[in-house]
Amino acid sequence: MLKRILLTPIQKFIKLESFSGILLLAATLLALIWANSGYGSAYQELWQYKIGIVTDSFEFKKPLILWINDGFMAVFFFLIGLEIKRELLIGELNSAKKMAFPLFGALGGMIVPVAFFILLNNNPETFQGWGVPMATDIAFSLAVLNALGSRIPLSLKIFLTAFAIVDDIGAVLVIAIFYSGTINTTLLLIAAVLLLLLYFLSYKDLYSNVTLVLVGAVVWFLFLKSGVHPTVAGILLAFSVPVKQRIYTNAFLKKLQQVYNKLKASAISQKPILSNDQLKQIHDLEHYSYEFQSPLQRLEHKLHGWVAYFIIPVFALANAGVMISSDVELDMALTFHIVIALVLGKALGIPLLVFIAEKTKLITIPSNINYYQIIGVAFLAGIGFTMAIFIASLAFSNSPQYIDSAKIGILLGSLIAAVVGYLILRFAPRKEDLL
The missing domain is CATH 4.10.860 (DNA Excision Repair, Uvrb; Chain A)
Structure with missing residues (x-):
């Protein structure tokens, strides 16, 4: 009974993310077909159409694609923030021992791909793309993993989910530090005061969804205008949501x-x-019943469906439509560097650091996982898709040539990583087969 209670939320999360990956793939294929069809110009015009608020004294209009990348993705990052807080406080990252295994995997999956990209890149104009191969797309990678059914132990899925979350933390920090514009410290200080107010109210057990939404909208706008990417506001707002119940x-x-x-x-x-x-x-x-639920768990549950089945597919539809036959000349060197960094960087980096950490007694690998499976999952980690495209859109925002080249590299690298990872895990012996 206890095992079922503990594992059911993880299993439900994995199933949700798995179906989200299928939907994400469909949106990606639709975007590519649409962008390269006879209606390709309509595809481009749709996402560049400006919408917003206009009055006699105030105007706030943005292209639809920026509403998606700055607005919808802030909700996506808010959900990531909720997941990170839950995992750090009560989940798979709530102790040094639990965190160690996925942490070393995540470090290898971030450091080595970045090193590959930097070593391969010889064009100063594309150097800012070094952050593209860092993160792992949880939805796509879990979709591939779940396609293998009972061959994959739950502990391996938890490992993939946990180090992907750590990857996301690293990606968020990179976005906040390296991919934000000129910072307006005054607006940022006002946003910080409002965030502290939310944290204080949460600490005093005065949390309210209405307050979170109203203050959160202001904080998002302040981040947008301050030069720090507004998706970072989503993460910081999530940390104001309490995890404890009001009634036990x-x-x-x-x-x-x-x-x-x-x-x-x-x-x-x-x-x-x-x-x-x-x-x-x-x-x-x-x-x-309302008081019995943790505010964090309640929000996470409500948002998961919206993010998995709407926000991420819409993001893919808006961003994955690269016009292969367009007049924009592609930088094939950038494309191949991203492919190599995603596929080989992840495949070498994750097992290497896990191996070193195990041999130095810093971690203990679960008894039902072997190195064949770790290598297979490492290849799946090369499916960077959502976060990789997002970082590419920030890194090359002023260069259609480089952003299209980067997107093709991400799509190609993610495809190779998915196929190779699937084949390794499909034919790799399980731990019990090796005994």
Whole structure:
């Protein structure tokens, strides 16, 4: 029973991310076909169409693609922030021992691909793309992993999810530090004060979804205008959401019993409506149920579907449409450097640091995982897609040539990584087969 309770949320998360990966693939293929069809110009015009708020004294209009990349992706990063906070406090990263295995994998998966890109790159104009091969796309990689069914132990899926989350932390820091514009410190200080206010309210158990949304919208706007990418605001806002419940299990069960007893004692109406007493008990039950849920868990649950089934596919549809036959001349060197950094950088970096950490007794690899499987997962980590395209759009925002070249490199590298990783994991012996 305890095992089922603990594993069910992880299994549900993995299943959700798996289907999201399939939807993401469909959106990517649609974007590529659309952009290279006879309606390619309509594809470009759609995402460049400006929408916003215009009054006599105020105008705030942005192209649709920037609303997606700056607005929708802030929600995506907010969800990542919730996941990071949960994992750090009560999940797979809540102790040094638990964090060690995926942490070393993530470090290898970030450092080595970046090193590959820097060593290969000899064009100063494309140097800023060094952050592109850092992150792993959880949705796509888990979709491939789940396609292998029972051959893959749950601990390997948890390892992939955990180090992908650590990768995301690294990518967020890189975006905040290296891919933000000229910083307006005044606006940033105002945003910091508002964030501290939210943290204080959370600490005093005065958290409110309404307050989070209203203050969060202002903080997002301030980050946007300050020069720091507004998706960073999403991460910081997530840390203001409390993880603790207002009513714990024993107290909730007592309240539940009281509601049950009062409902049982209430007069039963012959009409298809509730009596005032029954209505009061139902309202109390709803209130107690709401208080019983962790605000962080409740928000994470509500947002997962929106992010997995809408925001990320829309992001892919808007950003993956590279016009292969366009007049823009591609930089094939940049394309191949990204492919090599994603595929070989991840495939070598993750197992290498895990191996060194194990031999130096810094980590313990779960007993049902072997190095064949770690290498296979390392290749899957080369599926950089969502975060890689996002960083590429920031790194080469003023160069259509480089951004298209980078996107092709990301798509090609992710495809190679997915196929090779799948084949290795499909035919690799399991730990029990080696005994």
